[in-house]
Amino acid sequence: MGTVSRRYGATDGFVMMPDGTTHYIFGFVDITGVPEHMIFESRGRAQLPAPLLEAYEGDDVYLTLTNLGMPGRPDLDDAHTIHWHGFPNQIPLWDGVPEVSLSVPVGRDFVYYYRPRDPGTYMYHCHFEPVEHIQMGMVGPLVVRPLIEKAPGYAGRKFAYNDPATEFDREYLIFLTEMDSRAHHLVANVQEFDWTEYRPNYWLLNGRAYPDTVKPAGAAELPAQPYSALVSVRTGERVLLRFVNLGYQQHTVQILGIPLRVVGEDARRLLGVHGEDLSRRRNTLYLAPGQTADAIFTAPEPGVYPLYSTNFHRNTNDGSSFGGMVTEVRVSPRRARPERSRARPVGRRRWSHGDNRPVGERRVPQHP
Amino acid sequence: MATIDLWVKDGYLSTPDGNSIYFWGFSASPDGRAQVPGPHLVVRQGEQVTVNLMNTLPLEPVSIVFPGQWPVSVDGRLARPQYDQAGNLVSFADHAPPDRGVISYTFTPERPGTFLYESGTHPHKQVPMGLYGALVVRPADYDPGDPAHKTAYGFGTDTEFDREYLLITGEIDPELNNAVGEGRPYPVPRFRPRYWTLNGRCAPDTMLPDRVPHLPHQPYGSMVMGQPGEKILIRLAGAGVDNHPVHPHGNHVRVVGADGRLLRGGTDLSGRRFTVLVGAGQTWDLVFSWTGLGFTPENPIPTVLPNRRNLGVGDAGWTMWSGSPYLGQKGDIPVGVVSFNEFGEYYFMLHAHEEHKITNWGEFPGGMMSMVAIYPSLSPAVGTLP
Numbered sequence: 107m108g109t110v111s112r113r114y115g116a117t118d119g120f121v122m123m124p125d126g127t128t129h130y131i132f133g134f135v136d137i138t139g140v141p142e143h144m145i146f147e148s149r150g151r152a153q154l155p156a157p158l159l160e161a162y163e164g165d166d167v168y169l170t171l172t173n174l175g176m177p178g179r180p181d182l183d184d185a186h187t188i189h190w191h192g193f194p195n196q197i198p199l200w201d202g203v204p205e206v207s208l209s210v211p212v213g214r215d216f217v218y219y220y221r222p223r224d225p226g227t228y229m230y231h232c233h234f235e236p237v238e239h240i241q242m243g244m245v246g247p248l249v250v251r252p253l254i255e256k257a258p259g260y261a262g263r264k265f266a267y268n269d270p271a272t273e274f275d276r277e278y279l280i281f282l283t284e285m286d287s288r289a290h291h292l293v294a295n296v297q298e299f300d301w302t303e304y305r306p307n308y309w310l311l312n313g314r315a316y317p318d319t320v321k322p323a324g325a326a327e328l329p330a331q332p333y334s335a336l337v338s339v340r341t342g343e344r345v346l347l348r349f350v351n352l353g354y355q356q357h358t359v360q361i362l363g364i365p366l367r368v369v370g371e372d373a374r375r376l377l378g379v380h381g382e383d384l385s386r387r388r389n390t391l392y393l394a395p396g397q398t399a400d401a402i403f404t405a406p407e408p409g410v411y412p413l414y415s416t417n418f419h420r421n422t423n424d425g426s427s428f429g430g431m432v433t434e435v436r437v438s439p440r441r442a443r444p445e446r447s448r449a450r451p452v453g454r455r456r457w458s459h460g461d462n463r464p465v466g467e468r469r470v471p472q473h474p
Numbered sequence: 475m476a477t478i479d480l481w482v483k484d485g486y487l488s489t490p491d492g493n494s495i496y497f498w499g500f501s502a503s504p505d506g507r508a509q510v511p512g513p514h515l516v517v518r519q520g521e522q523v524t525v526n527l528m529n530t531l532p533l534e535p536v537s538i539v540f541p542g543q544w545p546v547s548v549d550g551r552l553a554r555p556q557y558d559q560a561g562n563l564v565s566f567a568d569h570a571p572p573d574r575g576v577i578s579y580t581f582t583p584e585r586p587g588t589f590l591y592e593s594g595t596h597p598h599k600q601v602p603m604g605l606y607g608a609l610v611v612r613p614a615d616y617d618p619g620d621p622a623h624k625t626a627y628g629f630g631t632d633t634e635f636d637r638e639y640l641l642i643t644g645e646i647d648p649e650l651n652n653a654v655g656e657g658r659p660y661p662v663p664r665f666r667p668r669y670w671t672l673n674g675r676c677a678p679d680t681m682l683p684d685r686v687p688h689l690p691h692q693p694y695g696s697m698v699m700g701q702p703g704e705k706i707l708i709r710l711a712g713a714g715v716d717n718h719p720v721h722p723h724g725n726h727v728r729v730v731g732a733d734g735r736l737l738r739g740g741t742d743l744s745g746r747r748f749t750v751l752v753g754a755g756q757t758w759d760l761v762f763s764w765t766g767l768g769f770t771p772e773n774p775i776p777t778v779l780p781n782r783r784n785l786g787v788g789d790a791g792w793t794m795w796s797g798s799p800y801l802g803q804k805g806d807i808p809v810g811v812v813s814f815n816e817f818g819e820y821y822f823m824l825h826a827h828e829e830h831k832i833t834n835w836g837e838f839p840g841g842m843m844s845m846v847a848i849y850p851s852l853s854p855a856v857g858t859l860p
Binding site: 191194204205206207211218233235374396397 | 632666667668717719721723724725726741742743744745746747748749751764765766767769775776777778779780784785786787789790792793794795799801820821822823827828829830832833835836838839845
C-alpha cells in the first residue's frame with residue numbers, strides 16, 4: 107500500500123458571491139511541499155471548500171495540520187483540528203475533538219494519521235468550536251478509492267466501491283453548504299453572533315453560488331473558490347456524483363430529467379447482508395448535515411440538465427433569483443475517440459476526465 | 475400485565491448556562507417531581523399494559539398517544555379524538571380533564587421495538603412543553619441472562635446487544651415555555667429554539683450520571699458507555715418538533731430498526747451510517763461497536779506525539795483526554811487543566827451535526843451533544859434499562 111502525505115495550513119481568507127459581495131472565511135490551504143520559510147505566504151489564502159483529500163483503501167495517510175493564524179483577525183488565537191468525519195474505529199488522538207484530545211495552536215504542527223479501510227465519500231472539518239469554525243468554512247471533501255482499481259482485469263478503470271456495478275467514467279463532487287453572511291460579518295469585526303439565530307442567505311455548491319457554480323475550475327475571479335460545480339459529460343458516459351452535506355440544514359437536490367441510482371451512503375455500498383444490491387433509484391436526494399451519498403447516472407442525450415435544490419428558497423443569493431444551489435449538467439454528444447488504454451499505470455489518472463477542480467489542483471496520490 | 479401510573483405536573487428545568495425554564499412533565503408517583511422526558515417505560519411484547527394518567531394541570535386537559543400501538547382502548551372501546559363544544563379538535567385521544575382529571579389507556583404491544591409516548595392534546599404546545607417519553611417493548615423471548623436472547627427484536631434477528639441506552643431528542647424555546655408559565659399564549663410563529671436536548675438535558679449536563687441531585691426534573695443522563703468490541707444498542711427517539719442529524723464519532727452505527735420495525739423484509743435491510751437523521755416522531759435502533767486500530771504501547775502509533783507544551787490541551791480549562799494515545803493508559807496533562815478522564819478511557823463525541831444545535835443559546839459547547847465512552851473495563855451494570 108502507498109503513503110499519502112499532505113500538509114494543510116489553517117488560516118482565513120475571503121470568498122466572493124455573484125452579487126458582488128465579499129465574505130470573510132476561515133479555512134484550509136494546501137501547503138504540501140512548500141518550503142518551511144515560505145509557508146506564511148499562504149496566510150489569508152484559505153479556500154472554500156478545503157482541498158480535496160484522496161487516498162486508496164489501505165494507504166497510510168499522514169495529514170499535517172499547521173495553524174498559520176488569521177491575518178484578518180490578529181486578535182484571534184484559536185486553535186484548530188482535523189476531524190475526518192466517518193472514519194471507523196479512529197482513536198481520539200487523531201479524531202480532532204479538542205475536548206477529548208489535542209488541538210493545534212497558532213504556529214504549531216500536528217500529524218493526523220489514518221489507514222482507510224472502506225472506500226467511499228467522506229468529509230473532514232475542524233472540530234474546534236465547531237459551530238463557528240465549520241460555518242466559517244473549515245470544511246473539505248475526502249475520497250477513499252477502492253482497491254478493485256488495482257486488481258488484475260480492473261486496472262485503469264474507475265469504481266466507487268469494490269463492486270463492478272459501481273463502475274463509472276467521470277466523477278464530480280457536489281459539496282453542499284450554506285452561509286449566513288451576518289455571522290461572517292460579525293466574526294470579521296470581532297463581534298459575537300448568537301448561533302441560535304442562524305438563518306443563511308447564501309446556499310453553496312462546492313463553495314460557490316449560482317451562476318458562479320458553472321464557471322470553470324480555477325476561474326481567476328474566484329481565487330478562494332477553485333472548484334467548479336459544472337458537470338460536463340458525454341452521452342452514454344456513466345457519471346458518479348459524490349454528494350456531501352456539511353451545512354447546518356437538510357438539503358434536497360435533483361437533476362431535472364436525470365434520475366439517479368444511489369449506490370452508497372455514508373461511505374458504505376448499499377448492499378444487503380447476503381450481498382443483495384440495495385441501490386435505490388431516486389429523482390431527489392435528501393441529505394442531512396454530516397451525510398454523504400454516491401449516485402451514478404448514465405448521461406442521456408445531449409442537452410443542459412439543471413441540478414438544483416428543490417427547497418427553492420435556496421436557489422437565491424440574498425433573496426435574488428436565480429442563485430444559490432443551482433448548477434448544470436451539460437451533456438455533449440458522443441465523440442469517436444480512441445479506446446483508453448487499459449494498461450495505464452494506476453495512480454496516474456485521478457480525476458482526469460470530468461474534473462471540477464482546477465488543473466493546478468490535480469494532484470496524484472503518492473505511491474512510492 | 476403491567477400497570478403504569480403517570481401524573482402530569484409542572485416544574486422548572488435547569489440549563490447549564492444557568493437558565494431556569496418552566497415546563498410540564500410526567501411523574502411516576504403522586505409525590506414525585508415532574509420530569510422530562512417522562513419515565514422510560516419498559517414493557518414486554520404480548521403483555522397487556524394499562525397506563526393511568528392523572529392530570530394536575532389546573533386549566534389544560536392532557537392525553538397520551540402511543541404511536542405504533544394499536545388498538546389503544548379506553549373504557550373497553552377504541553380511544554378516539556376529542557372535540558370541544560364548537561367541534562374544534564382538542565385531543566387525538568381521550569383526555570384527562572384539567573384539575574385532577576383521570577383517564578386510563580390499555581393496549582397490548584404486538585411488536586418489540588422503541589416507541590414514543592407523548593401528549594395528544596394540543597401537541598404543538600404540550601409536547602415542546604415536555605409531555606413526552608419513550609416506551610421500550612422487549613421481545614417476548616427476551617432474556618438478559620442469555621446473550622442469544624438479549625436482543626432488541628428477538629432471537630435470530632441479529633440484534634443482540636451487550637448494553638443499551640435510550641436517547642430522546644428535543645428542543646426548547648424558553649420564551650414560549652415561560653409565556654405558558656405566566657398564563658400567556660404559546661405563539662408558534664415565534665418558536666425559535668435556544669436549547670436542544672438529549673433526554674431533557676443540554677451538554678455538558680448530558681454527560682452527568684442519571685439522577686444527579688441538582689437536576690431533579692431531568693433524571694436521565696446520555697453518556698453512552700461500553701468496552702471495545704461490545705454491541706451497544708442506542709435507541710434514538712425524536713420527541714420534539716424538529717429533525718436532527720445525529721453523528722456518532724468513532725464508528726458507523728448499524729441501523730437495525732426504524733419506528734419499532736426490524737429492518738428486514740425478505741432480506742436484511744439493515745445498513746451502516748455515520749449520521750442518522752432522527753425525524754420528529756421517528757425512532758431508530760442503532761448498534762454501535764468500537765474495536766480500535768490495534769495500537770498499544772507494544773505496537774505504538776506511527777506518528778510522533780509532540781511536546782504537550784506545543785499543543786492545545788483543555789483550551790476551556792478542562793479536558794476528557796487521558797494524555798495518552800493508548801486505551802487504559804494515562805499521560806501528562808498540563809498543569810492547570812482539569813482532567814475528567816478516569817482511567818484512560820476514550821471519548822467519542824455524539825452530537826447533532828446541525829452545529830448550532832450543540833450550543834446553549836449560541837454558546838458552544840452545549841445542546842444536543844454527549845459522548846460515547848469506551849472503557850478498558852466496565853461493570854456489566856452500566857448501560858441497562860429497567
